[in-house]
Amino acid sequence: MNLQKTLLMICVCVGLAACSGGLLSRDESKGFSQQGEASFYADKFQGRLTANGERFNQRAQTAAHKRLPFGVKVRVTNIANNKSTVVRINDRGPFVSGRVIDLSKSAFRRIANTQEGVIDVKVEVIER
Template sequence: MWYWGVGALALIITSGCTTSDQHHNQPTVETKRPVLIIEPSAYKKDNPEIKNNKVIYGKASFYANMFQGRKTANGQIFDQGKLTAAHRTLPFGTKVKVTNVSNNKSVIVTVNDRGPFIRGRMIDLSKSAFRAIGNTRSGVLNVTMEILK
């Protein structure tokens, strides 16, 4: 019995001497967002969306909370409470009317960032803009987008 006690004690003491490499293998997360630079004058010449002011169908999503307080591509501080949006190519300051096709609710947002960078999505809305036209639980909405100015 005494041997079992000494063996267990030795095992406990030596297990505290080992090191684990788990804390050294933590994944790193890239927090910088890619920026797409577009010449506004070239964009207006080549893009029929601005000339014809047509309605475009697509999918809208909203910003994650982790972007709150960070700089947008145009240098402003992002605020989930403002009616703003990210679009890949529209010039900064462009006003866009976004309408949820399932309930016909719409919101007017100002483009101040670049994105979304997920295939199949057309526009990223701030959380307050998304809430104005749909439920945030859905995550993605089918929308129409009309460029106002």
């Protein structure tokens, strides 16, 4: 039964991602840049499966993006203080209007105080 739930969740995530403007290929992601809002995962997601099948870890340098391929590394820069961090895309989202990326809590802490909750960022693909 647990396997069925997992497979259903993966199918739903892939379906949602396909409806969000289309996934970019690795070649299409070259030079990709985007500005918008970033937030971080709530603690309740710790240990849950991400869209690529990994267990989510708040201490990992990972993130969710709607269109970038899994495994792509991006530099996320806080526009307010120019601090940046590099994360690997392993999940889909965010599904909140205006947000372009969801970061693990440890990645968010590298560029902002978690009390801020949502920050303006620039996202740039650095490694495909």
